[in-house]
Amino acid sequence: MANYIKLTNNDILNKDFDIEYKGYKVEEVDAFLDVILEDYKVFEEMKKNFEEEKAALLKRNEVLEEELAKTRGVLKLTKEQQEALSREGLSSAQILQRISNLEKKNFDK
16 A cells, blocks of 8 residues: 555546446446545645644644753753852851861860
8 A cells, every 4th residue: 555645636536437338327436436536625635734733743842842951951050050059058067167166266265
């Protein structure tokens, strides 16, 4: 089975069949082809809608991927800043401890 549509609306509409002795009723064949033609019109409209929807979804996905990349960058920067503040916080605590120890020594004299 092929992955593409072989017939168009016009192919179906303009198809002529040879008439032979004891052949099919022309009116019945025409009526059936009219039904097929209407189906093809629906299929083409559905295909067009699906393609438009796909394009919109791809665009939305692209926007979301960009937002995700920015958010990840901000998160990484925030974590780095948090780690830096944590390291400084420990250093500051150590400095405060040393000052406290020095003050105790000086006041004890």
